[in-house]
Structure formats: C-alpha cells, structure tokens
Amino acid sequence: MHVVDLSHPIEEGMPVYPGTQPPSVRLVSFVAEHGFAERILTLTTHTGTHVDAPAHLLAGGKTLDDFPVARFLGRAAVVDATGCVGRTIGLGDLEPSRQAILGSRFVLLHTGWSRYWGRDAYFQGFPVLDLEAAAWLAACGLAGIGVDTPSVDPMDGGADGAYPVHRVLLEGGMVIVENLTALHLLPQEGAVFACFPLPVRGGDGAPVRAVAFFGAAGGEHRR
Numbered sequence: 001m002h003v004v005d006l007s008h009p010i011e012e013g014m015p016v017y018p019g020t021q022p023p024s025v026r027l028v029s030f031v032a033e034h035g036f037a038e039r040i041l042t043l044t045t046h047t048g049t050h051v052d053a054p055a056h057l058l059a060g061g062k063t064l065d066d067f068p069v070a071r072f073l074g075r076a077a078v079v080d081a082t083g084c085v086g087r088t089i090g091l092g093d094l095e096p097s098r099q100a101i102l103g104s105r106f107v108l109l110h111t112g113w114s115r116y117w118g119r120d121a122y123f124q125g126f127p128v129l130d131l132e133a134a135a136w137l138a139a140c141g142l143a144g145i146g147v148d149t150p151s152v153d154p155m156d157g158g159a160d161g162a163y164p165v166h167r168v169l170l171e172g173g174m175v176i177v178e179n180l181t182a183l184h185l186l187p188q189e190g191a192v193f194a195c196f197p198l199p200v201r202g203g204d205g206a207p208v209r210a211v212a213f214f215g216a217a218g219g220e221h222r223r
Helices: 091-102 131-138 164-171
Strands: 002-005 024-029 038-042 050-052 073-080 106-110 144-147 175-178 189-197 205-214
Touching: 050 189, 073 091, 091 131, 106 189, 131 164, 144 189, 164 175
Parallel strands: 073 106, 106 144, 144 175
Antiparallel strands: 002 205, 024 038, 050 175, 050 205, 073 189, 189 205
C-alpha cells in the first residue's frame, strides 16, 4: 500500500495567511538539563495544512467536535485543475471527474499551486472554484473538499469580502482542507483520504496531518 503525506510541516518561519499570527515553536525542556525534551507550540487553528469547520464562518455553525471522527476519512476523487491557472475552476472542469466525485466522500482539487509554498507567489492569483461549481459540489453529499492552495476564495475574500465559496461549501455541511501538497502523487480515484484534526473542543478549525492511502493497483499515478 502506498501512503502519501499531503501535509506541510509546522515550523517557525512557515508561510501563514497574511495577517495571521505566525507560529512559535519554543524548546523549554532539554534532555541534557531536564532529562527530557519538550516544546511549547503557539499557533492559530488555521495554521499550515488545516481543516475549516462550518463554525469558521457561519454563526452557530458546526464545530469540529460536532462531527464524528469518521467524517474526516473517506474515498477521494482527485480533480486535475492544473489548467485553471489564471481563471476560476468551473463545472466544465469537474465534468470529466463527475462519476468519481459522485462515488467519493472527498474531492481534492489538484492545481499544482503547492509548488509555490514558501514564496510570495503562493498567496497571489491561485485558482478557486466559481460559485456554480461550488454549489454543485455542496449538493453532492460530500464530507469535504481539499485544495493545494491557501484558500477556496481569492485573497480579497471574493464578492464583498464575504468569502462566498467558503460559505457555499460550509453551508452544505462540508469541511474544507487547505494548504495540501503532493496531490500529483495520487491516482484520480481509489485513494482513501484522511484529514484528522486536533480534537479542539468547540474548534472552528485545526491543523491536520493529511494523508492518502492507495494500493498498488489503485490507479495510475499522476506525473
């Protein structure tokens, strides 16, 4: 079985959404002095590869602990959106993967944007879903969507700065996983995707260790 890590490491100096407090990783106990090593982590709930719960944007929306843990595991369809740079991802871009999407619990949009991780370009001009495509996905009964970009909305928040794509997906009961990487290593269908968040009580989101599993016969690898 192939196991692929789809997560960026958490470390000081890592990219964060503009305006977000950067993480702090501070060593406070040392093996030589205390007999053990321990660090203090200070980070927001939307640091690095993370999941958004509906409560992130919706008043009274579900928090992480409102979902059973099984909600964060399921079969994934990987949509090739590498040709969407410079424009939105529309229904026509999802159509070739329609059957795979309808037979899956997660949709992962592979734009290739993770190649810019650590560069200023990562936060500029990445492709996002248009509202028609987002509404169609929200009506498919999916558990969630994952992207290899910093957000499912443009950096300015989209129309009126209201993050409309976030709202459509979250109102549809989905969770959103952002800042994925290595999606090019996955087959278009047949992989099992896991994005287990830290169990933050009342959490609007949390970092995740996103991983995909698939067998040797799980389909052709992307190149």
